[in-house]
Amino acid sequence: MPDISKRGQIMPASPIRKLVPFAEAAKKRGTRVFHLNIGQPDIETPKSALDAVRNFPFKVLEYSHSGGNESYRRKLVKYYSSKGIDINYHQIIITTGGSEAILFAFLGCMDAGDEVIIPEPFYANYNGFAVEAGVQVVPVTSYIDSGFALPSPEDFEKAITKKTRAIMICNPNNPTGYLYSRAEWDTLRQLAKKYNLYLFSDEAYREFCYEGTHFSAMQLEGMDENVILLDTISKRYSACGGRIGALVTRNQAVHDTVMKFAQARLSPPSFSQILGEAAVDLPEDYFNTTREEYRKRRDLLVRRLNEMSGVFCPNPGGAFYAMASLPVTDADVFCQWLLESFSYQGSTVMLAPASGFYSTPESGLNEVRLAYVLHCDAIEVAMDVLQAALIEYPDRIPSKNKIELSTH
Amino acid sequence: MPDISKRGQIMPASPIRKLVPFAEAAKKRGTRVFHLNIGQPDIETPKSALDAVRNFPFKVLEYSHSGGNESYRRKLVKYYSSKGIDINYHQIIITTGGSEAILFAFLGCMDAGDEVIIPEPFYANYNGFAVEAGVQVVPVTSYIDSGFALPSPEDFEKAITKKTRAIMICNPNNPTGYLYSRAEWDTLRQLAKKYNLYLFSDEAYREFCYEGTHFSAMQLEGMDENVILLDTISKRYSACGGRIGALVTRNQAVHDTVMKFAQARLSPPSFSQILGEAAVDLPEDYFNTTREEYRKRRDLLVRRLNEMSGVFCPNPGGAFYAMASLPVTDADVFCQWLLESFSYQGSTVMLAPASGFYSTPESGLNEVRLAYVLHCDAIEVAMDVLQAALIEYPDRIPSKNKIELSTH
Numbered sequence: 001m002p003d004i005s006k007r008g009q010i011m012p013a014s015p016i017r018k019l020v021p022f023a024e025a026a027k028k029r030g031t032r033v034f035h036l037n038i039g040q041p042d043i044e045t046p047k048s049a050l051d052a053v054r055n056f057p058f059k060v061l062e063y064s065h066s067g068g069n070e071s072y073r074r075k076l077v078k079y080y081s082s083k084g085i086d087i088n089y090h091q092i093i094i095t096t097g098g099s100e101a102i103l104f105a106f107l108g109c110m111d112a113g114d115e116v117i118i119p120e121p122f123y124a125n126y127n128g129f130a131v132e133a134g135v136q137v138v139p140v141t142s143y144i145d146s147g148f149a150l151p152s153p154e155d156f157e158k159a160i161t162k163k164t165r166a167i168m169i170c171n172p173n174n175p176t177g178y179l180y181s182r183a184e185w186d187t188l189r190q191l192a193k194k195y196n197l198y199l200f201s202d203e204a205y206r207e208f209c210y211e212g213t214h215f216s217a218m219q220l221e222g223m224d225e226n227v228i229l230l231d232t233i234s235k236r237y238s239a240c241g242g243r244i245g246a247l248v249t250r251n252q253a254v255h256d257t258v259m260k261f262a263q264a265r266l267s268p269p270s271f272s273q274i275l276g277e278a279a280v281d282l283p284e285d286y287f288n289t290t291r292e293e294y295r296k297r298r299d300l301l302v303r304r305l306n307e308m309s310g311v312f313c314p315n316p317g318g319a320f321y322a323m324a325s326l327p328v329t330d331a332d333v334f335c336q337w338l339l340e341s342f343s344y345q346g347s348t349v350m351l352a353p354a355s356g357f358y359s360t361p362e363s364g365l366n367e368v369r370l371a372y373v374l375h376c377d378a379i380e381v382a383m384d385v386l387q388a389a390l391i392e393y394p395d396r397i398p399s400k401n402k403i404e405l406s407t408h
Numbered sequence: 409m410p411d412i413s414k415r416g417q418i419m420p421a422s423p424i425r426k427l428v429p430f431a432e433a434a435k436k437r438g439t440r441v442f443h444l445n446i447g448q449p450d451i452e453t454p455k456s457a458l459d460a461v462r463n464f465p466f467k468v469l470e471y472s473h474s475g476g477n478e479s480y481r482r483k484l485v486k487y488y489s490s491k492g493i494d495i496n497y498h499q500i501i502i503t504t505g506g507s508e509a510i511l512f513a514f515l516g517c518m519d520a521g522d523e524v525i526i527p528e529p530f531y532a533n534y535n536g537f538a539v540e541a542g543v544q545v546v547p548v549t550s551y552i553d554s555g556f557a558l559p560s561p562e563d564f565e566k567a568i569t570k571k572t573r574a575i576m577i578c579n580p581n582n583p584t585g586y587l588y589s590r591a592e593w594d595t596l597r598q599l600a601k602k603y604n605l606y607l608f609s610d611e612a613y614r615e616f617c618y619e620g621t622h623f624s625a626m627q628l629e630g631m632d633e634n635v636i637l638l639d640t641i642s643k644r645y646s647a648c649g650g651r652i653g654a655l656v657t658r659n660q661a662v663h664d665t666v667m668k669f670a671q672a673r674l675s676p677p678s679f680s681q682i683l684g685e686a687a688v689d690l691p692e693d694y695f696n697t698t699r700e701e702y703r704k705r706r707d708l709l710v711r712r713l714n715e716m717s718g719v720f721c722p723n724p725g726g727a728f729y730a731m732a733s734l735p736v737t738d739a740d741v742f743c744q745w746l747l748e749s750f751s752y753q754g755s756t757v758m759l760a761p762a763s764g765f766y767s768t769p770e771s772g773l774n775e776v777r778l779a780y781v782l783h784c785d786a787i788e789v790a791m792d793v794l795q796a797a798l799i800e801y802p803d804r805i806p807s808k809n810k811i812e813l814s815t816h
Binding site: 001006040044054058097107109125129134166238239240251258263272 | 409417420453462463470515573574604606633650651659680
């Protein structure tokens with residue numbers, strides 16, 4: 001038979017989904033599984049936005065403009081303006097999810113063999129898009145001790161080579177929840193200017209900031225040629241299945257190049273563009289309500305985690321993720337054990353081992369990512385389960401270490 | 409400013425869409441433009457399928473399975489079975505349009521620098537996906553004189569190198585409308601076996617065959633490891649904006665590899681999977697009705713074209729395209745002239761110059777593609793307009809040539 005491509009062979013399987021068979025087996029045994037492993041929000045998609053799709057008088061479900069419906073792009077200008085981002089609708093290309101925006105940025109701004117620097121831990125699927133585009137992800141490590149703050153300029157400079165074309169930032173961060181400060185953005189700005197780099201800014205979680213306000217890369221001065229905003233409505237409106245994102249840039253050459261990639265795949269999905277357009281008209285307090293809900297969950301989750309002996313969880317400033325270090329030597333093994341061999345009052349929890357979010361081998365081995373996409377009542381029970389599991393886990397690190405870890 | 413990638417620079421703009429500004433200008437002048445240039449069907453999307461979306465009780469628009477909803481894939485097994493294609497639902501991956509199926513096949517089966525042989529003229533966006541995947545399209549030319557039949561095995565063998573990994577076929581063909589015979593499929597089978605090649609089969613227009621029945625590459629015997637079916641519901645149900653396609657293969661390694669690419673982009677669009685699933689339940693005569701409508705249009709278009717002095721249009725066996733040679737030296741110039749400088753009774757026509765469908769330079773310069781996606785009444789008027797244009801066109805090839813061309 002013909003061979004699989006080399007890139008197909010090195011393409012990573014989803015680290016978040018690899019435990020799924022164990023979760024399915026647990027459910028078949030009758031165990032309830034609390035899913036803290038994936039970023040699928042439980043918040044209902046706004047009814048008015050769903051209704052806009054239901055009531056749209058489609059006769060022929062036609063291709064849209066390759067860059068997305070003009071009416072939707074014009075509406076988005078209004079949305080971005082409300083976030084302090086000043087652009088026009090010619091600077092927006094609607095993509096099939098944030099995923100496609102990332103792929104288009106990689107394809108349009110980098111060639112095979114080029115390098116993009118990304119603070120790790122980072123969203124694991126960046127690796128997949130890098131393999132598709134043939135580009136190399138170069139990690140600079142951020143650490144749980146500092147709450148995953150931006151690595152120092154020196155760390156970035158050590159990572160920069162002649163092949164470096166871009167720095168990529170997710171703000172607020174998936175998986176760490178870290179919200180970058182204005183000062184950190186200035187550092188990034190200086191690096192991009194000094195080394196003539198693109199700055200890819202993934203702002204999927206813009207609406208979910210709990211400490212201070214969100215600062216967008218699009219607000220950096222003098223960076224019109226460098227900044228590519230990668231966006232999505234998946235989390236913003238709890239519309240992950242809509243597969244609608246956007247690539248926004250004031251760099252005309254990048255815009256025109258990405259439009260060629262957009263034309264090749266014809267158009268983004270029509271139904272969900274209707275949804276996205278209608279969602280811009282949601283009342284102003286819509287995000288306040290969802291944000292307050294997530295803030296409550298975060299406060300509860302972080303408090304419960306830090307109350308557990310041997311567990312440390314820095315307080316995340318945004319998104320709906322928290323990273324925690326556990327008193328275990330290998331979180332991959334622990335997470336599988338939770339699904340395969342443990343239950344507490346008929347329940348267990350599914351977590352995402354952090355190793356899949358690091359590019360440097362052997363990093364983050366004792367860390368997990370928790371997505372707080374469950375109601376507070378469910379989070380309380382899930383934390384009871386995790387607490388019991390850490391007591392029962394046979395390979396738990398002895399208590400001396402526990403205490404050291406918990407005094408961070 | 410940072411540079412655009414080299415692949416971004418060589419990425420071709422859509423040859424079908426490059427005349428759009430001239431069409432828009434014509435409309436602004438008050439000229440009616442008959443669009444025979446794009447494959448956007450005017451047939452209404454089945455109401456029952458649209459209603460399935462409207463009535464679906466979405467609360468949270470969640471990610472679906474990365475390979476598509478299991479219920480939809482199970483339904484598709486039934487659909488394929490009715491077409492004589494025997495597969496199970498584990499062999500289907502739902503993609504974002506046929507476009508993504510093509511890209512995934514290229515990424516999973518070929519590496520950068522590898523070659524795929526495609527009979528030309530071919531669907532122009534194959535070039536775009538080839539640039540994205542870094543692979544080389546190697547054309548073997550088919551000719552209007554034979555109605556664009558498959559080139560000879562010798563022509564293929566001349567094109568095969570050590571880097572050749574696949575042959576790609578579109579059946580029935582876009583842009584030529586050619587429907588490949590069983591004997592031609594046997595030729596392709598022998599080539600794929602002899603040279604250990606993948607056979608990518610784009611069957612987007614499967615339902616639209618007017619001469620004989622459709623033969624699918626999936627029906628070739630002993631080719632389970634070689635054949636990758638690339639499919640879409642865009643034309644089948646007039647649902648282009650849904651962006652739902654499929655990659656189907658019995659090759660387990662290719663399936664597993666493509667699933668990793670599918671996981672990286674999370675999931676195909678949720679709304680249109682509902683539409684696709686409901687569409688499988690359409691009454692059996694659904695395709696008969698649409699096929700008869702297209703057949704009437706084809707018969708009219710081809711007759712009218714061949715009645716024009718100097719024009720030759722072979723009778724296409726399927727799809728909803730026809731290729732015609734015109735008594736002009738440069739169809740690109742003629743098509744632009746139609747939009748910029750001509751009208752007949754207040755109307756003009758927009759055609760797709762064929763040059764964009766050829767990879768070999770200077771090929772098909774006097775050919776155009778016509779999509780018969782208009783009602784017969786409109787086709788009649790559009791043909792009146794084209795006939796008048798060919799008489800008035802100042803750079804028309806003198807009548808001696810006309811007669812020669814029309815005696816094909």
